[in-house]
Amino acid sequence: MIWCVIMAGGVGSRFWPLSQTDNPKQFLDIMGTGRTMLQTTFRRCAELCPRENIVIVTGDQYVDHVHEQIGDLQPHQVLGEPLRRGTAPCIAYAAATIAGLDPEATLIVVPSDHAIFREERFKDDLRQAVDTVQRHPWILTLGVQPVNPATTYGYIQRGKKNSLPEVKNLHPVTTFTEKPPVEMARQFIASGEFYWNAGIFVWTLPVLQEAYKKHLPTLWEAFFNSTLLTPHSALEQLYSQFDTVSIDQGIMEQASNVHVLTASFGWSDVETWESLYNVSSRDSRGNAIQGDAFTYDTRNCLIDIPDGTTAVIDGLDGYIVATANGTLMICPRHREEMIFRFASDVELKQLIDKK
């Protein structure tokens, strides 16, 4: 059977002041769709497999969040990690849980907080991927045609040949490159051989277990060759011994049976205000507005106003204006990296005020 694993353990504060450690991006309606990113991802997965075959892995502290946002989940569908150790343990934990129920399962692993455009194509691509891994002992990654030399994404280089003679959008992977400098990213794009790594992986459980056994034996031992998984206290002890390792570093960059299916859907990891701006619909003056905002002589702004508040904005060009959780932020779009400083300044102030 097909199973979906949704990775929902992010603690990102890049969307501060909207996202905060106790309520990170996947639990927010960043896109202004009326659904949180997790809810949208769940709904998308429910078109690929039975609802009860969707497993969400998150941090222990967010398990309640998940249950609040997605009603009616069975215990095996929400897994809380006691510690953050990267995507490799996260996927192993989900895979081990699924292995106990369906040892021959096909797994679609997706992040909980990315944006997908043209969902019909997404479904088609994923069905093709599932079909492929059910016939061939491969690990499939999904690659997205890059539209600009982004330096915040991972890039997948495809081999020149097709993986299968009759299939055009499937190639063996040559290299993975995480967050290249812009000049390198430009060369990547010019070559026509590189794709953005969408963080979506499709593989069967036997292939997955084989990969862990070969490349991440400690994790394999812990999750697939022991009964240490329960009780939860044992899990915490187990996790505390793991190194932090991503699935890309731990397996994709090591394994020789990784193929890339070049996606036909639109995608963004929506990791930053700037990427949200880029994927948002905008008015004729380039303003991407969520919530009630009146703009005058205002251009190229990203405006995010919560329900119950009205904004009146005059004479701004290229700013982020966001208000949430008792904080108003006004910041030039090109100075978004200041957000970490903003957040820490405000946090420090709040700490001092409490004393």
Next chain:
Amino acid sequence: MIWCVIMAGGVGSRFWPLSQTDNPKQFLDIMGTGRTMLQTTFRRCAELCPRENIVIVTGDQYVDHVHEQIGDLQPHQVLGEPLRRGTAPCIAYAAATIAGLDPEATLIVVPSDHAIFREERFKDDLRQAVDTVQRHPWILTLGVQPVNPATTYGYIQRGKKNSLPEVKNLHPVTTFTEKPPVEMARQFIASGEFYWNAGIFVWTLPVLQEAYKKHLPTLWEAFFNSTLLTPHSALEQLYSQFDTVSIDQGIMEQASNVHVLTASFGWSDVETWESLYNVSSRDSRGNAIQGDAFTYDTRNCLIDIPDGTTAVIDGLDGYIVATANGTLMICPRHREEMIFRFASDVELKQLIDKK
């Protein structure tokens, strides 16, 4: 005895979104002092006369506001006008009320929503004014040395001679000019004969009644020669028959016994965000900040953030950032006249949303 009349009937929306029709400026802590403007004015008056000699005239709809902000007032101390008809009926109403208690009273009439700096000098000036009108049958206005060619103030031209040979800061008034064009205002200042009209008047009840009888006989008839004042329903009928007339137009510009005492205190009518900016203390980058705000690369801004909100502002120069009553406003300081449009756009939207 000395009495103070505080005119608190303004409905101004120039400080939108802070001030709104149901909570205008005099009831707000616009200056960030911890007291509303009315409270500050009341406290100032209480140094000039007994507390129970302070009479506040406001709109009917604001009578409760006054009682909430100034505790322990007797009925004669809060007068609600049923309609807005300008300062001439307002002062007549207060004067008639006081006349019933103290026919020989000396009245100090002050607006409720102006800022006074150097309060000791204010007290000295007012004591001098009281002393003068108790010896001479004059109407005294207070004139403030202009510091710039403001086009939003009234100007008082003084005669060249002193009113009294031994007193330097007291002159007969030659002309009143309301809101002159900037070129005229420049000439006024250059001449050295013009002062800003602070809207503060000092006179005895007999002189006041004489002035109303001569220049505003309808108001004199209504307030000083009848018993129509009560009940309240009669007052509404009465007011509905009045023309709207200011004390400046109705009496000051007509009477020949008006003198100006040139004030030694600092003053602003704080009628606009810009005038608030001008009278506010600022940080080394020219930011006038009320509330919790962190600024980065930000200059010459006026920032007004309510309790419970923190603002983080990066890269603004010369803006007003104000949030209140569920509305966030960001607007260049030099575009402040847009506020009326903002307010009406937001109001219209709220009306439509309700339907």
